[in-house]
Amino acid sequence: MIEVTINPGPIKLTVPAGTLLLEVLKQAGVMIATSCGGKGSCGKCKVIVSSPKFIPDTLNASEKELLSEEEIKKGFHLACQCHLNQNSTITVPPFSLIREDNSKIKDKVKSCLVNDEFKPAVSVKKYFLKINPPSLQDQRSDWTRIKDELNKQSNENNQTWKIPPAILGSIPQLLKDNDFKITIVLYKDKVITVEAGDTRREMYGVAFDIGTTTIAGYLLDLVIFKEVAVDACTNPQFKYGAEVISRIDFARKEVKNRQKMQQELIETLNQMIFSLSAKAGIDFTRIYFAVLVGNTCMHHFLWSLSVENLALSPYIPVITDSIMDDSRDLPNFCLIPYAKVYSAPNVSAYIGGDVISDLIDIVIWQRKGITLLVDLGTNGEIVLSKDGKIWACSAAAGPAFEGARISSGMRASEGAIDRIRITPDKVDYRVIGQTKASGICGSGIVDLMASLLKLQIIKPDGRLVNQEECPLGISQNIIERIIRGKRGNKFLVVSAEESATGNPIFFTQQDIREVQLAKGAVTAGIRILLEQARIKPEEIEETFLAGAFGNVLDTTSALEIGLIPAIPSKKIYSIGNAAGEGAEKLLLSEEMRNIAEHLSQKINYMELSAHHDFQRIFAESLFFNPMV
Amino acid sequence: MIEVTINPGPIKLTVPAGTLLLEVLKQAGVMIATSCGGKGSCGKCKVIVSSPKFIPDTLNASEKELLSEEEIKKGFHLACQCHLNQNSTITVPPFSLIREDNSKIKDKVKSCLVNDEFKPAVSVKKYFLKINPPSLQDQRSDWTRIKDELNKQSNENNQTWKIPPAILGSIPQLLKDNDFKITIVLYKDKVITVEAGDTRREMYGVAFDIGTTTIAGYLLDLVIFKEVAVDACTNPQFKYGAEVISRIDFARKEVKNRQKMQQELIETLNQMIFSLSAKAGIDFTRIYFAVLVGNTCMHHFLWSLSVENLALSPYIPVITDSIMDDSRDLPNFCLIPYAKVYSAPNVSAYIGGDVISDLIDIVIWQRKGITLLVDLGTNGEIVLSKDGKIWACSAAAGPAFEGARISSGMRASEGAIDRIRITPDKVDYRVIGQTKASGICGSGIVDLMASLLKLQIIKPDGRLVNQEECPLGISQNIIERIIRGKRGNKFLVVSAEESATGNPIFFTQQDIREVQLAKGAVTAGIRILLEQARIKPEEIEETFLAGAFGNVLDTTSALEIGLIPAIPSKKIYSIGNAAGEGAEKLLLSEEMRNIAEHLSQKINYMELSAHHDFQRIFAESLFFNPMV
């Protein structure tokens, strides 16, 4: 096996020696142009290969023909002709990356809601400027010349355009080399960068929802307001613990850990930016704006702020305001130095920008009546609003709803069961990617729980019954799936033969306890919030269920396990990763960013740990009964 | 001899092995506290010594007594007790630096002019905040807590205070360690830094006039608006040539030269900041604002902008606007990262921020009638104003007026002759520092020129006569001073016995040619500007003569050599380094910075090289005749 590093990225992977480079790139998800289908005749698949012992004369006939002298000197190869025999670093030049036809991508910037009149208004702008060359009669400075043209084109006379001195440095050469034709990129009145020629068509933004368990990324075309790529990956901090508390402990141990955790997060964002860019076939240096939403702890990790006080009573964040900064202030972040980075505002130590982003997505400020929002991630965040007043609290749910800490749990990716229905006779399920099942993701777990409760195979107190306790009418097929294990019973969801891994997929008593703890925490939070607002569960007029379950949660299942108040199921909206959609809106609209700031200040945060009766309410909430 | 490096600085010097450390510090101009007069009993003179082969047991009895265990471990010594025997690095902690009694320092922020109603209004502010510690009932974030207190104290409710995330990082620890008492430093609504305890009394700014030959620095106390230290040193780029053109050539040769020249400038500014701080006994981390004025070329070098087009017709600067930036954007600049750096605006490639600064100093926008300003540095910048209209041009004078390129020329420092009067009988002169003479500075050179012209020892065409050509009435003492040299005659100004160096000080025919070229360039510039503005020389109502001659130029001498238009000498004001004084005003007042911006845009720049008749006018101007 040899190790291959692919740039931009770096994406690292291990492949058998002798693998065709084109294959390696495919495996890494890097799509490059191959017009001739890999026959070695089009010359489109040029990449640079550098190995410790690179031997330049290992080129085959096609390569010798299609590569120029200079390219050969630089180490270019045709990916479809080159087999890797040793550890190598591959550099994929932007011109070899595929550009998908953007028009094929489905319309995006849709809302999950009707009646949402969202108007994108991107603060990033591009102007293509044809500058008049100077003369002894016109000795204006380069920057004055650019400003004057900018004033003309933007119809904003005497705008106080600002340019960082570092960008000024490149301007004389850029003007000279490009016949005085340049494109200027602005965030409001501030120059982000200056580019050669006319690049108005290329303008991108990226939004991230940084969850404790999963990071989701969205690449948006800021010219046509379309999502052009999405991606998700595991938060690299997972290795320090599934919950924020264990990560805070790690971060507190040594000052350098804070920097380390920041760097790991930034590296992951970088990799996602490279892979999103590769998927969409764009040049990542054309991304000018990044929006980051996440819980307060992830937010603090990202900005390398002390998280110590987040974990200690009275739970004080360093900052709750939004942050608008330059990319260069996030060390080693891959966007160009003056690209803008926006971090959504937080409310408190345990209500972060991801919740604000949810509220942006459901247009909370326009809702009349009583609205409940529950975002199930590693923490369960609960928001209740009534006539413009908003309360919020956070419940330490643990990562069960994200598929973590569950024996056969997994992230909602290919091979995950995302829907299950168990009748007295059989088990029906759906697998993401229509392959064999490898595990169960959050929405599947809630379905499974609800089904087994309905069949009374799980009791309201969470106990998984023995075969002989099964109620009448349940078929042998189902009964036999209950298996006595060393640490309590378990339920066979998928047999070894049917599964992708060759191992059976079980749902164990321990798994049920994890779900129970998560459910109990969330239910208790909802109860306390209702009590605080003097609202009865049945008065709730609409409930939004958000969270990175992968696919959306089945609302009936959520009702059946008693996770949310029992109101008519048609008034419950399962909205999937609303924080991600909210982040996209924050990226596209300054108005939304202003509303976010306003929301973060007006929400009444309830500290559950400070509630006099929390223990009792939590204990009651552990039961899987409908919430009335 | 051993080499010693002193930090902060670094200041490097070579001293004999065995020198007392206190002596070394004195030589370096670093003043440290020595309450016991160096007897080794007060323990005030603590500094850290680190040598490659540092032996900790070389402490004497006093040191052992007065230094703590921990201090000894860190390498502390008493400067009055420690002899240096090897190459060492000395670190002077801020608490060992002397603090002068600021009240003794003369009132500054005076103007060189009457009727100047200058009102300082510093944009840097400090607030001492006592923050309420958080509780479960008050979970506001650290930053919200700080903002709320700031709003209270500043009476500016809901100001949108901004803080860089990098500063946020230090806040939780700072609050914890200082009993929630901190001082916040702001530039307008933006946080520059946050400090422990109450530091309101310490607030400083620094202004630099970066000349082609000399850099002058001024340290200002921003609480009481006083100058607390001044310093000057040679521009480190002098090694690339005395004139800007040769430096531009060097900078163009390789891209890395641009960075190199920037770094050299910044290192020099750093050293000046350290020495200014040491002189005033202040901590340089309490300097929050730096103002930089200089000609356009120095400005471009400082910001690492391409200077190529400054030297090529049509002479285009990259930027003429002022720059307001953070200290961290000047690589390795020693001020704290978010200290503000302001660079005065330029007018054109050869009229820079130093001229704008002159105009600020003479309050040009309030002057009625016709005003001429001539700033003599390596370039001669000329400004003419009439009824609010302003013209300017730049004459390539060369560094003669700064004492460079003159055989016995020197900068106006100790040992320089700054005044000379030669009568038919004798030579009278004044030396800076009242020591023996080492050379002649700019103002001395102009005096010398004027005296010798008056005695007809120099002819109006610049020829230094032979002994036998001397007019009647000149004493033998003077006549004998004319000596025939290999390359023309020379005049003995100071004999070998009288001079500090033991060598005679001559004024040579070649020196005269240098002065002649400089004078010719300036005179031609003035003539062309007058012609452009349709003003006759005698119509000028006031003339300001500025420049880094060290001491101020004698106006009568300037008139006698025909440098400036012949108007009554009482209407000619020799104002010394007006650019430095202007820079101080720019530091102290935002209004002045706004006026500077406005001036830079409204000045009509005349390109002398584009003038159809420049050659003829220059040739005529070479003669040392009064300008009428």
Ligand code: FES
């Ligand atoms: S794919 Fe066509 S040459 Fe490689």
Ligand code: FES
């Ligand atoms: S000066 Fe007093 S101990 Fe050194």
